[in-house]
Amino acid sequence: MSPHPEQQYLDAMARVWAEGSERIDRTGVGTRSLFGVTMRFDLSDGTVPLLTTKRIFWKSAVKELIWFLSGDTNIRPLVEQGVHIWTDWPLDRYRRETGEAIDRDAFETRLVEDAAFAEKWGDLGPVYGKQWVSWSDGKGNYFNQIANLVDGLRKNPASRRHIFTGWNVAELDRMALPPCHMTYQYHVADGRLSGILYQRSCDLGLGFGFNIFEAALLLRMLAQQCDLEPGEIIWMGADVHVYLNHEHLVAEQIARTPRPFPKLEFNRRPDSIFDYRLEDFAIAGYDPHPHIAAPVAV
Structure with missing residues (x-):
């Protein structure tokens, strides 16, 4: 039997804690960090990588993603x-x-x-949503990367340019937090849509559960809008770290056994990628272990 896909995450967390380089970071809290971690999750069976070894408040993640797509900051x-x-x-x-x-x-x-x-x-300044749907070139022109992505997937699925990013160098210094999940790329093969998320910085303890679920959610939304089936979501983390004050979280979470991933279904097909609402998403079969509280490093 193949290992549970969530085991990739638990193994990464254990390895970062055991082998990571200890560093004093921007927040002053300190981390243990490894550089370069990759995980793959198959979405073709309708499941989504919603962590089960602790409860992820998935409705908050959906609301955040919809907020990103609105362009609000x-x-x-x-x-x-x-x-x-x-x-x-x-x-x-x-x-x-x-x-x-x-x-x-x-x-x-x-x-x-x-x-x-x-x-x-x-x-928050020109963070994620601003860059996704209203990227400024500093000359009075604005670009909706998400609308362009959907158009490209529909009209030229074989393109190698299905990309959007939040890393607008000219506006980084005005952001409350530069984008961590910064660049997304998509690939169509045999009617299936797969995606890669490149994340420059990842808090494994608190951030990853939201990041990977929202990346899978967005892929499923794009697939629905473009009449494609879901393929894989591939996650690539650069600076992958655990905060030093999250030892209790690491110990408790890696000791837990993953449960089956839930399935995502849509209650309707909205007119566009920008018209989704919370009630459009149905998560079935989510049976996680209890939440583990841990402090956020600002």
């Missing part, structure tokens, strides 16, 4: 939907620049209730 719509994964960055900036020792709940309440406050303090 303000966290207010996420907070209004109960998604907190981006709050720590603007909250940290607010505390540093104002000196106010506000807690996260109070900060999010102000974002939701005060549009002017949200406009000033909730924006």
Whole structure:
């Protein structure tokens, strides 16, 4: 019997913790890191790589992906939907620049209730969604990479240029966080769509579960929009790390046995890649181990 595909992830986490180079990183927390890790996940049977060795809040991941595709860069719509994964960055900036020792709940309440406050303090700069659907060349021209991708997959599936990226060098210094999952490329063969995600930096403990699920989700959305069947999602991580304060997470998670991946079905086919809603996605058979809490390094 073939090993469970999630074992790739657990083996990578164990190897990073055991063999990784210990480094003091941008956050000051410190990591153990390896350079260059690859994983492959077959989507052709309808399953999606939603980690089972700890619960991943998949609805939050769907909401984040839809938010990316909207081109929005303000966290207010996420907070209004109960998604907190981006709050720590603007909250940290607010505390540093104002000196106010506000807690996260109070900060999010102000974002939701005060549009002017949200406009000033909730924006992340030109992060993912901005680059995906409104890339600026600095000369007044804007490019929707996602719309161009869908058009290319439909009209010229054999192309080797089915690529989009968030790494806009001219705008990196204005982003709250430069893109970690930065470049995506797609390949069509025998009516199946496969994709590669190149990730420059990956927090295995907290980030990977969202990153790989959203990459698979996006591939399935593209396949549906382009009348293709799903193939593989291939993940390539450059700086792949575990934070030093996540030892408990590593020990507990690698001791768990993976359970079958769930299946993804669509409840409808939206008119375009930009028209998906949370209720369009149905995840069946997800039976994960319990969530493992761990701190985010900002």
